[in-house]
Amino acid sequence: MMDESWGRKPAMLRVRANDRDAARAVDRERRAQERAAAAEARTEARAAARDAASQAREAARTARRVEEEARAAVRREAVATVAAEEPAAPRRRRSTGAIARTGMPTEERDTRAYRTVVDEDRIRALAKRGTSVAGIAGAFGLSVADIEAVLAAG
Numbered sequence: 001m002m003d004e005s006w007g008r009k010p011a012m013l014r015v016r017a018n019d020r021d022a023a024r025a026v027d028r029e030r031r032a033q034e035r036a037a038a039a040e041a042r043t044e045a046r047a048a049a050r051d052a053a054s055q056a057r058e059a060a061r062t063a064r065r066v067e068e069e070a071r072a073a074v075r076r077e078a079v080a081t082v083a084a085e086e087p088a089a090p091r092r093r094r095s096t097g098a099i100a101r102t103g104m105p106t107e108e109r110d111t112r113a114y115r116t117v118v119d120e121d122r123i124r125a126l127a128k129r130g131t132s133v134a135g136i137a138g139a140f141g142l143s144v145a146d147i148e149a150v151l152a153a154g
Helices: 017-085 100-104 119-129 132-138 142-151
Strands: none
Touching: 119 132, 119 142, 132 142
């Protein structure tokens, strides 16, 4: 079998299909290596950026911590100065509920006119629970003898 290329000069020979395939394979390999190198470069750039960002965050954290410690020291100094100048006020319990929300001051009620209902059944119930006779007498505003008389009668 004869080939068309017979009788032609070598420069005029056509590029054969297998030569084209080989060139394409070389190009494919080169492009794959370029893509791999680009991906590697991107990965390294991202890692470097992450490292730089974490170092910047750590530096900011350290700066904030130093600043907060300085502010706390100034606050402690101010509190110590005020405490040295003024006598300590007695600590109050924190109010809750409507008084805390409205800010209305608490007022002491005058309970001198209040009367305790003296119920003999209540006196007996308190005595059964173990309340002392003197305690019951103090709660109802009666004498110990009156309480003992109620308990003896019941």
